Amino acid sequence: MSNDNFDHVRIDGARLWQSLAGMARIGATERGGVCRLALTDLDRQSRDLFVDWARAAGCDVRVDRIGNVFARRAGRDDRLAPVLTGSHGDTQPTGGRFDGIYGVLGGLEVLRTLDDHGIRTDRPLEVALWTNEEGSRFAPAMIGSAVFTGASTLDYGLSRQDADGLSLGDELARIGYAGDEAPGHPLHAAFELHIEQGPILEAAGHTIGVVTGAQGQRWYEITVTGVDSHAGTTPMEVRRDALVGLAELVLFVNRLGHAGAPQARATVGRVEVGPNSRNVIPGHAWLTVEFRHPDEAMLEEMDAALRAEVARIAAAAGLQSRLEAIFRYAPVPFDPACVAAVRKAATGLGYSRQDIVSGAGHDACHLARRVPTAMIFVPCIGGLSHNEAEDITPAWAEAGANVLLRVMLAAASVERNGSAA
Numbered sequence: 569m570s571n572d573n574f575d576h577v578r579i580d581g582a583r584l585w586q587s588l589a590g591m592a593r594i595g596a597t598e599r600g601g602v603c604r605l606a607l608t609d610l611d612r613q614s615r616d617l618f619v620d621w622a623r624a625a626g627c628d629v630r631v632d633r634i635g636n637v638f639a640r641r642a643g644r645d646d647r648l649a650p651v652l653t654g655s656h657g658d659t660q661p662t663g664g665r666f667d668g669i670y671g672v673l674g675g676l677e678v679l680r681t682l683d684d685h686g687i688r689t690d691r692p693l694e695v696a697l698w699t700n701e702e703g704s705r706f707a708p709a710m711i712g713s714a715v716f717t718g719a720s721t722l723d724y725g726l727s728r729q730d731a732d733g734l735s736l737g738d739e740l741a742r743i744g745y746a747g748d749e750a751p752g753h754p755l756h757a758a759f760e761l762h763i764e765q766g767p768i769l770e771a772a773g774h775t776i777g778v779v780t781g782a783q784g785q786r787w788y789e790i791t792v793t794g795v796d797s798h799a800g801t802t803p804m805e806v807r808r809d810a811l812v813g814l815a816e817l818v819l820f821v822n823r824l825g826h827a828g829a830p831q832a833r834a835t836v837g838r839v840e841v842g843p844n845s846r847n848v849i850p851g852h853a854w855l856t857v858e859f860r861h862p863d864e865a866m867l868e869e870m871d872a873a874l875r876a877e878v879a880r881i882a883a884a885a886g887l888q889s890r891l892e893a894i895f896r897y898a899p900v901p902f903d904p905a906c907v908a909a910v911r912k913a914a915t916g917l918g919y920s921r922q923d924i925v926s927g928a929g930h931d932a933c934h935l936a937r938r939v940p941t942a943m944i945f946v947p948c949i950g951g952l953s954h955n956e957a958e959d960i961t962p963a964w965a966e967a968g969a970n971v972l973l974r975v976m977l978a979a980a981s982v983e984r985n986g987s988a989a
């Protein structure tokens with residue numbers, strides 16, 4: 569099929585929009601959002617609807633032991649590893665109608681479109697619905713894709729508990745989605761279609777975000793220790809005020825973020841001060857620092873700058889300091905060839921586009937560590953997500969799915985001139 573040209577083929581935007589609206593009725597909230605927590609009865613209903621639609625589109629549906637659902641459309645050579653797309657069907661308690669499910673139904677729309685046009689791809693195509701992406705009911709987030717890629721074990725995933733002590737494994741069985749497939753079948757490539765969940769694309773007036781990767785993170789906790797003393801009797805020059813040290817650090821962290829713009833993020837999100845009394849000079853201060861950046865080398869630089877500044881501030885003010893690095897998550901670069909395919913598809917379709925880094929975690933971040941992977945973003949209104957008012961336009965929904973159609977067609981074709989992939 570690599571010699572065929574399917575550039576004229578487009579998805580059916582009205583059908584996609586109708587499917588999104590139909591799915592949004594499951595767990596619909598009064599304020600126009602969706603509450604569909606993982607492995608609840610509502611999650612089961614949305615899974616059932618997806619399975620019905622996938623079977624009606626001629627797909628074979630399989631479920632793995634962590635409850636990931638795979639709708640598979642046969643290829644010319646079914647022994648070849650499939651090209652996969654998909655996302656998640658669960659939401660936050662006050663979630664929106666598009667986060668996650670847009671990528672699932674966008675994938676389904678691609679398969680329906682291929683049926684409309686009688687197109688058979690060389691490789692099989694699959695649409696995945698990943699289990700418990702949000703991490704709202706069962707922590708951590710992205711469990712289904714973590715188990716699929718081996719980042720977490722199956723036992724770990726199944727033993728996660730919700731706030732009522734119910735286990736993920738028992739709840740999967742209860743809703744009828746404890747499948748028997750071993751998680752982790754081979755894939756040729758993966759593409760995830762998702763709303764941006766931030767304000768960048770809309771502000772720039774771009775329809776497609778070509779996602780080049782996801783940010784890495786570093787988390788710190790810093791304790792600053794001075795001396796508690798009387799606010800009236802202690803002269804200014806002999807004070808060892810931990811809160812003043814903390815304040816300097818907060819401003820430094822913020823400056824570091826601005827200095828690394830547009831890609832860096834630097835946040836102090838929590839502070840504590842003691843004794844927290846209006847007429848005592850604070851001898852104790854504690855703060856959290858969080859850095860994000862798509863480039864590991866830049867995270868390393870921010871780390872070094874933070875350590876140096878903590879030491880400098882403490883020495884200058886006669887304070888003691890302790891810095892603990894408590895968490896790190898390496899940046900996820902997406903596959904350059906997959907990213908280039910998204911860029912090419914957007915350009916070929918005449919959509920305005922820009923490269924963008926994902927600020928949020930996605931199932932694609934797990935997949936990218938094992939399979940050539942990229943993501944496609946479309947804007948969302950006001951950058952709003954994890955919010956009942958989350959919204960996109962039908963035109964954006966259609967554009968993203970058209971890009972997905974093109975990249976999946978390209979990835980699923982096999983060169984027949986002796987270099988079978």
Ligand SMILES: [Zn+2]
Binds near residue numbers: 668701
């Ligand atoms: Zn999502």
